[in-house]
Amino acid sequence: MMDDRLRREGRTGGVSRRTLLERAALLGVGAGALGRLLEITEVAAKFKTVNPGVITVAINGDMPMTSVKDGKLIGTDGEMIAAIAAKLGLGVKPSLMEWSATIESVKTGRTDIMLGNMGWTPKRAEVMLITDAIYYAGTFVTMKKSMKFTQSVGIDDMKGHSIGTVTGFTIVPEMKQVPGTTEVKLYDTSDACTRDVTAGRLDFAILDAPTVDYLILQNPGWGLKQIPIKPNPNFPQLTSKQHTVMGMNMDNHDLFDGVNRGVKWLWASKKNAELLAKYGVKNPDYLVPPGKNPRIGVDRDAQGNIIGPGAHPAKDYSSLFR
Template identity: 40%
Template structure:
């Protein structure tokens, strides 16, 4: 049977031992990189994402694995540095990207973004000998962060801050431990997980206590989302429906607890809802895991 040359591919599942294709109950005509597969760009930074025994692991990864299973798709991993993930989605080389990516209005212009899978507040990874939790604490300091992070322009506005950009979180943390920089502003789940796993570092993470309208990405409410090519908004909508069901059952918190994200702060939005009227309706409400869930 000849296959269409179009990239508009039906989501199919090959029956075990069979010689024909059968449509999954959730089949949709999505525009995918490869038939029957969901190609995922990820960084491999835990606790967000990893690949083990043919499946995605980590908080972002485990949720994406469940989504793919429900869609009847096989996950195709595409491990890369953070700086390449969004560009790969834009170019259509992958179907979706993940890696504790925060929602920003700028990113809505180049991708279609999913419902949040958890929330966060940015902060400072630093020595346990200091207690910096304000933007002003970074003035005159040597600070590291990751190339392509949305808040880089805001960091550059802090008086006297000497900024170093890294391709990976590991490289930034190594320089912090070696004393070549004073602090790291990274993904809160990633740095918190790393600190928990390595107590000998004598490091801590403190969230910003500022609420500064001039620094909304650094001090505002963060939403971790998945990014899709704009041509795949139909896929994004199907994924959002699955995410919505997981929020209702508080499955997000159940998964998060396995990766050190058990506190309510990750699952209950507190702060301004920037998405309402931007890439969601004006009356849009953020999902949450209810008390007792």
């Protein structure tokens, strides 16, 4: 409770070091706990955020990754950033928008971070600072249960069929290169795309697997299934397991370093696995990286250091994640 109170007051700049000492004495807070509270409060005050004291999070509201309930950010990815923010002495403020608008909102400084099964790509690494992976999601095709496919779907299997996804998803450029498809449809939301499959207006939807799992669980009458896509080196984004990440403004090095240290803490504490399981994402495969790391030589070196356009000397915030 004391930690939460200090964090709220720290956002308005309305609490001094002396006030902290006085209140801590009244509440009987020990010296060690007080030292940590002071450290969190002082560090939080130095982070530059769109709204002072809070991380403004761009989301599209696709569950189970992100949504807003009673004004609170929820979902697997939503609760991960909330847990990290708390360690940094910050709150979180969700900003709901279409997925296609999220990158621009971060680039132009209207939000601090974007997330929601966000896949890493080289192009995104050119314009954003991108965290380490928070988990790894495979690629699947959503279709009617009546379709003949049971084990996997190859690129050649898409010939003669319509395929669809959400505007702004990483796989869109490669989907447009799939040979022999009858149409490539782009939608504003995963729900709209999935409903077209249900209605027979779209043959194959390629969407975030956790979202479709969640939709199928909530709507068993839709009669849908997900089948994995066969790996194809000519379509690496479309057919490979992705690094699911968070994207941040290229110039906000301090906040990025704090959040990225928090991502390492998610893995060390197994908090990411806990929050995935909380929302029904229990397959251990989400915690297993792909065999080859596509980020090496692009925005990471072999030791995991930041390289490329966002390269900078990283600050160490590990003391906040003890």
